[in-house]
Amino acid sequence: MMTALATVTAVQPDANGFHVELSCQQQTSCSSCSSSKSCGTGIVSKAIGNKALLWQLDTKKPVKQGQTVEIGFPEKSLLQSAALVYLVPLFMMMFGAWLGESLLAPLLGLGEGIVIITAAVFIALGIGIAKRCSVVLEKRSQQEVVLVRVLGEPIA
Secondary structure: OEEEEEEEEEEEEEOOEEEEEEEEEOOOOHHHOOOOOOOHHHHHHHHHOOOEEEEEEEEOOOOOOOOEEEEEEOHHHHHHHHHHHHHHHHHHHHHHHHHHHHHHHHHHOOOHHHHHHHHHHHHHHHHHHHHHHHHHHHHHHHHOOEEEEEEEOOOO
């Protein structure tokens, strides 16, 4: 189980305990890397800044707004999301390049240009498929979030 620290943004009592809304700052390891000044990823992460992730969960533990809590979720969700976002466009690009090379280029009598165009079109299709499927995975991962422990009040 992966864990992260989150801040309680809202608490609503319900029949089974409490419905809690959480905010979690997305962490990158770029600030601790020695080559972050020359790395493209480090430069982009500094330009974009930190992103706040919003989570909701139901718990029986009493929590208050502003408290810091530790939440957990299974690694399976993260791995499935990463595979979807990275592999689907990659495989679609390879399929588009193969289709352009073996079918369209000989059929139309064109060269590498049609292969590049079909690969780009299939990358765009792969990104669209990944976006649609990631919504389902995101909803499922939000339901799998559990409250591990309450850490306490923030330091003022």
